[in-house]
Amino acid sequence: MSFKDHANNPYASLSPAVWRGSTVVFDSFEDFAVRKTRQPDGYSYGITGTPTARGLERRIADLENARHCVVVPSGQSALMTTVMAFVRGGDHLLISESCYGALKTFARQWLSAMGVEVEFYPPTLDAGIEALIRDNTKMICLEAPGTVTMEMQAIDTITAIARRHGVLTMMDNTWASPIFFKPLDHGVDFAIEAATKFMGGHSDLLMGAISLNDDERYATLRQTQSILGQATSPEDCFLVLRGLETLELRLLEQGRKALEIARWLEAQPLVETVLFPALESHPGHAIWQRLFTGNGCLMSIVLTPAADERAIGAFFDALELFPIGASWGGTHSLIAFYPASEQRARQYAPTDQPIIRLSIGLEPHADLLGDLEKALGAYGEALKG
Numbered sequence: 001m002s003f004k005d006h007a008n009n010p011y012a013s014l015s016p017a018v019w020r021g022s023t024v025v026f027d028s029f030e031d032f033a034v035r036k037t038r039q040p041d042g043y044s045y046g047i048t049g050t051p052t053a054r055g056l057e058r059r060i061a062d063l064e065n066a067r068h069c070v071v072v073p074s075g076q077s078a079l080m081t082t083v084m085a086f087v088r089g090g091d092h093l094l095i096s097e098s099c100y101g102a103l104k105t106f107a108r109q110w111l112s113a114m115g116v117e118v119e120f121y122p123p124t125l126d127a128g129i130e131a132l133i134r135d136n137t138k139m140i141c142l143e144a145p146g147t148v149t150m151e152m153q154a155i156d157t158i159t160a161i162a163r164r165h166g167v168l169t170m171m172d173n174t175w176a177s178p179i180f181f182k183p184l185d186h187g188v189d190f191a192i193e194a195a196t197k198f199m200g201g202h203s204d205l206l207m208g209a210i211s212l213n214d215d216e217r218y219a220t221l222r223q224t225q226s227i228l229g230q231a232t233s234p235e236d237c238f239l240v241l242r243g244l245e246t247l248e249l250r251l252l253e254q255g256r257k258a259l260e261i262a263r264w265l266e267a268q269p270l271v272e273t274v275l276f277p278a279l280e281s282h283p284g285h286a287i288w289q290r291l292f293t294g295n296g297c298l299m300s301i302v303l304t305p306a307a308d309e310r311a312i313g314a315f316f317d318a319l320e321l322f323p324i325g326a327s328w329g330g331t332h333s334l335i336a337f338y339p340a341s342e343q344r345a346r347q348y349a350p351t352d353q354p355i356i357r358l359s360i361g362l363e364p365h366a367d368l369l370g371d372l373e374k375a376l377g378a379y380g381e382a383l384k385g
Contacts, residue, residue, distance in 0.1 A: 016055050018238045022046035040068075040222035048226050052234040056241050057209075060199070063178040063244075064191050066211035068218040071237065072230040075174060075194025078208025079103045082170050082190050083139065085224035086217070089115030091138035096153065097348045098123040098146025100172060122348040123151035124284070130161045137165065142188070143172040145284065148338055148357055149350050150275035150300055152284025155291060159187030174198070174329070179251050180294035184213055197329025198296075201243040201250055205236045250331065250362070254297035257368070258360040262299050264369060270376050270383075273351065275300040283350075297360040298328050300338075302353045303379060309340060309354055311382040318378035321363055321371040328359030333368060335359070 024043045026032040038044045041054070049057070049071070057069040072078050079100065087093055095107055097120040107118045121132055123146050140162050144153045155171065162169045170190040171183045177198045183191040193199060195207035212218055224230075255278075262276040274281070277288035278295035288295070303312065316324065322335040336357045343349040360368065 016052060016238060016241050018234050019050035019052045020234050021050055039226075040219045045226070047229060047231040048222060049232065050234050050237075052237045052241075053232055056237045059241060059244055060178075060193070060195075060209045061211055064184055064193075064211035065178075065182050066184055066191065067213045067215070068221075069209055069211045070218070070221050070225055071195070071232050071240075072208045072210065072225060073232055074206040075172070075192070075196055075208040076100065076102045077230055078192045078194070078210050079141075079170070079172065080106055081208075081221070081224055081228060081230055082192065082210055083107075083111070083141070084228065085220050086168060087111065087116055087138050090117075090136060092117040092119065092134050092136045093139055093141070094129065094132055094137060095120050095141040096123045096143055096146065096151075097121065097346055098149050098151045099141055099143045100147045103141065103172075120347070123149075123153060124348075126154040127157050127161065129158055130165075133161070133165050133167060137167050139168040139170060141170050141172075143175075145175055145277050145288075147172070147175075148300055148355055149343075150277060150282070150284075151350065152277050152282075152287040154287055155183065155188065156186045163187060175296040175298055176292055176294070177247070177251060177296070178211075179248050180255075180296070181292045184211065186291065189214070189217070194329075195240050195243075196327060198247060198251060199240050199243050200236075201246065201330060202239075203325075203327060203330035203332060205239050207232060207236055207240055251294065251296070253362060254360055255295045257362075257365050258297040258299060259295055260365065261358075261360055261368060261372070265299075265301055265372070268376055270304050270380055271301055272304050272353070273302040275302070275350070275355075296329075298357065299360075300355050300357045302351050302355060304383070305353055306379075306383055311379065312337065312354055312356070314382035315356070315375045315379040318375040319371055320374075321368060322358065322375075328357075330359075331362045333359060333361035333363055 061069040112118050159169050168189045171188045172192045173183050174194040191211040193209040195209050262274050265271050266274045276299035277284050322333050325334040338355040340354045344352050
């Protein structure tokens with residue numbers, strides 16, 4: 001934002017104002033009677049956003065090279081709102097099996113009950129996805145890399161196929177953020193960000209963002225946001241606006257540390273596999289190298305198998321700098337656990353072993369390595385029985 005944007009503001013603060021409110025008043029009866037003309041960008045009721053939300057949406061749209069953005073209360077809300085806006089009973093929906101788990105559950109348990117034909121495809125299918133497209137296929141849901149197992153997808157290949165068949169595409173881009181990858185530049189119709197993660201950056205809010213270029217679809221999304229009641233807090237919008245000020249700096253530093261730690265982990269004898277696309281050993285590294293300009297801070301590892309999965313508890317119990325938490329992308333490092341049963345329940349999982357997921361924060365590099373080294377030592381002792 002240029003400082004000149006504040007020129008006509010009598011209080012020319014560098015910090016954006018927080019506009020709170022639910023009720024929007026109208027100038028006249030005629031104005032109220034045709035209030036729908038205020039949408040999708042204007043203001044008719046607080047549920048579709050205040051000037052604080054609109055300011056954030058413009059900032060995110062600029063980052064995504066998008067014409068439009070809609071912010072909603074969470075990353076999961078962004079995924080569901082997009083699907084609900086365009087997918088109807090009788091449609092066929094293709095979802096990468098490595099997509100965010102709640103999206104898959106929503107599709108399996110709710111959309112299927114509403115008459116949507118839901119099909120999960122192998123995350124590395126790439127050009128082979130053309131064989132799965134039917135006459136009633138409405139949308140393809142991608143995530144690259146996958147949320148836990150980190151598979152890469154040839155995004156431009158898939159979007160080119162989808163466009164030939166008139167199929168919409170939606171991509172969860174939270175791992176790379178628009179700093180390292182811009183989905184719309186590669187043919188994706190809807191770029192999804194869980195602003196909860198990198199954009200907020202401090203593990204203290206929930207928000208999602210949907211960015212796109214098509215004007216008509218934008219109007220449909222704004223209406224869907226209103227009908228589903230997907231309102232965002234102006235205070236949270238302010239916090240994300242503040243987080244965006246340091247987004248690139250944080251990503252560059254966290255990504256640098258993550259790659260160094262991934263390389264170190266790869267060399268440890270008790271680590272069987274490191275799932276991180278920026279590593280040359282990753283099956284999707286060539287795709288990552290061709291499409292992305294940097295790496296996120298999230299990775300997964302598979303340890304040398306234990307006779308009893310509970311031995312992994314020794315690894316977790318020894319950690320001091322990696323609290324256990326389900327989210328990621330903030331300034332503090334986090335760790336999460338996904339049991340073997342979850343991988344075995346999938347049809348296309350790259351492993352049948354338990355997975356440990358690490359989010360690398362801004363703590364000193366040497367301290368993080370020391371913490372992981374101690375945890376691996378404790379796991380080694382547990383393996384001895």
